[in-house]
Amino acid sequence: MMRHSPRHSSSPSRTARTEPPSASLWSAIRKGCYPHQLSWLIDNPLRRLIIRPETLADRLPLTPSSRILELGPGSGYFSAELARRIPAGRLELLDLQPQMLAKARRRLDRLACSNVGYAAADACGQLPYEEANFDLVLLVTVIGELSDPGTALAGLQRVLRSGGTLAVHEHLPDPDCVGFARLRRIVEAQGFRFMRRWGRGWNFTASFERP
């Protein structure tokens, strides 16, 4: 299975080099970037039993003109609900895998969401947005896949306006699920201020303010 993490593409780890080509999809999922070929799994209607897009959107400080960056939207499970709630705003989707963005675009076009932009890029590199461009940045089951979360969070801090919100949702059975205590440590280390948590340790949303 192809790996998309820059950590693996630029300097493959020992494990990656010795892995047989027939390595299972499960091992690919466990080690990094969630493969776009399995987007059907995260789009499964049963996921609504864990977290509904409407529930997550209710937890976010949205106004009709909010400017949102959704980092790692995958095939857009949450994106349509976000776009729908900001008719006079803008939703930018940034994902490492162009194939995921293509799926998200198909879904949002079908729903006639015209307030959405798409960018294929690595969140651990330079983000293609102006400073203080967003009111809200959202990451759902993404942070555990990042090769360098510190660098990514520093970049997110640059593109969030002062007083803006960084919202992170994590849940099992995502194999990269980051627990609340660890998440809080990683995010606060980059200067964000913890605001609020909804839900339990294995299925929660946490919000942080950019000072």
Ligand SMILES: C[S@@+](CC[C@H](N)C(=O)[O-])C[C@H]1O[C@@H](n2cnc3c(N)ncnc32)[C@H](O)[C@@H]1O
């Ligand atoms: C498990 S999927 C979650 C998708 C979506 N947030 C959801 O919950 O349905 C993780 C997504 O993060 C993206 N991703 C992983 N590492 C990334 C990086 N360094 N930069 C940008 N996107 C990344 C993957 O391509 C994938 O689409």
